[in-house]
Structures are given as structure tokens and as C-alpha cells.
Amino acid sequence: MQLTNTGEYALRAMLYLGSHPMGTIVPISEVSKNAIVPENFLRKIVGLLAKARVIRSVRGASGGVGLAKPPESLTMYDIIEAVEGKIYLNQCLMGSHICALSSTCAVHSIWCEAQEALKKVLTSRTLADLCALTTYTT
Amino acid sequence: MQLTNTGEYALRAMLYLGSHPMGTIVPISEVSKNAIVPENFLRKIVGLLAKARVIRSVRGASGGVGLAKPPESLTMYDIIEAVEGKIYLNQCLMGSHICALSSTCAVHSIWCEAQEALKKVLTSRTLADLCALTTYTT
DNA sequence: CCATACATGACAAAAATTGTCATGTATGGC
């Protein structure tokens, strides 16, 4: 029941990207150094973030990655979901085909409530909120 | 970011134990059959639940396991914590020695808030609540 | 055309999860 390194890395990378003016493109190698994420692993994470349209990538010389949307419209949940998939505290929340008791089971309804409480917090804060309180000293 | 099998098994086992009058002792083999948990694995889980004083175990002939407290005073969180350890959505929440930025990092504070929201739901429901809506047809 | 930089999939090491099993200990009933 814990965030993976992948998620943590993604957050750190996004925090670094968010510290630049919208539209800025920085190479992955630079993100890797500043967010302290293994470069080769970051390339995979970047792939996930790009697929989820959280960042955009530019190939070729002077290419790199940057935010795909303004930081005000990217929630913390968006970032986590992009790299770790949707949050399901319990398998039974993934769909009624997993657990036929969904409609009557008391445990199911509590997991559901807990999950909603968690997601509510994570969707209530944007990358802009996070960046406002985080400064990079380079 | 998901409950493990261990946690799910523990909940199911507790649900079965909770369906009996307080004080009842049933053998692990019986719990295994009714909660549908591999017996040998259940023995390990039972060890954790006993160590956390969530259940009590009785050795010897006509021994077995039973609730250590009335189901009204056992929360869903108690059960999860007993087998999976305390919930930490992010490593940085485990203590200030893990992440020195705890006091100023905006991400930290949001994880903290999300974790509290999650724990609040899980501690608000007792085993009695769960059992009230779950019936065993034997 | 070539240096730079992203894209992607194969591969692999490490860790966590999910079990099994053997050995030992305790207890009730005969």
C-alpha cells in the first residue's frame, strides 16, 4: 500500500518541468540530473507520461520534454495515474466481474469510500500548487 | 498502491471469525475452508494477527483461533495494519529521517493529507459493522 | 549528413509476494 519509485520519480520529474515557463523543452538528461532519477529509467517513465498526454516530447537535436498542459490543469492524481495506472485500493473495486458481491458486501463499500477519499485529496491539488512551494537551487 | 492478498485473506478470515459468538474458538483448518484461504499461508497470517492481539490462539486438542476483542472494538484498519504494517502512502511519511524536506515540501503535505483521509475511513468501521452485512451460508 | 535526442522493446537483477513444508511445542482425552 505504497507509492512506487516510479511514481515518486514521475512526481519529481514533473516538479522540475513545472519549475520552467510553460512551453520550455528540456532534455531528459537534464531532468534526470535535477530530479535525481536514473536516466535510462526516466526514459521509460517519460514514455508513460507522454502517452497520458501529461508531457509532450520533441525529438531530434534541441529536443526534449515539457509540460503538455499548464501546471494549473495537471493534478497530482493525473501524474500518478499516468505512470501507475488507476488507483484501486482493492481488486474488488476494479469491476463487478472481479467480485460478484460488490453490491452487497460491506467491505467493498468501505474500500470504495476510502478510495474516493484518497482520490479526492490527490485530485484537489495541481502541479502549480506543488511548484509554488518548491524551489530549485541550481 | 493496492491491498495485498495477505490483507484480503486476513479480512476474510476475520469476517468468518466475527460471524461466531464472542469467545468461540475454531481451528485454522475450518477458517481456511470457509474464508477460502490456503491453509498453510493462513497459518502465517494468523501468526501476525495473534502478535497484534487481534485474535487469540489456543494450542492443543480442541484448540484454534478466535477474536481477541469484541468485534465492535476492532477496526478495519486494525486488521490491515496487523498483517501489512502501518499504512504509508509515501516513504517520506515514515519519518523525518527519510526525507529532510518534510516540513517544507508541498508534496509531502499532500501525501500526509491523503493518508489521513484514507486512514480515517478505515478506522471508522469496525468488524461488527462488516459482519452485520455479511452472512455465511453453510 | 551527422550529432543530438526521443521511442521502444528485449533483457536482467533485485525485491516483494505468495505460498509450502518440516520440525517443534502445547493440550485434552484416554
Added chain:
DNA sequence: GCCATACATGACAATTTTTGTCATGTATGG
């Protein structure tokens, strides 16, 4: 006391997930 029943515990192992590395390919600016 003896023995069948049942929990206690730690060693061992299979599987899955996580966490990476690396090679190959593609795109682009100069």
C-alpha cells in the same frame, strides 16, 4: 503417560512486480 489434534516458527522456493540497463531505431536541426 501416551497420543491425536492443533498451533508456532523458521527454512525454503516459486512467482510476480519493481527497477532498472542496453541495443536498435527514428526524428530533427544545423
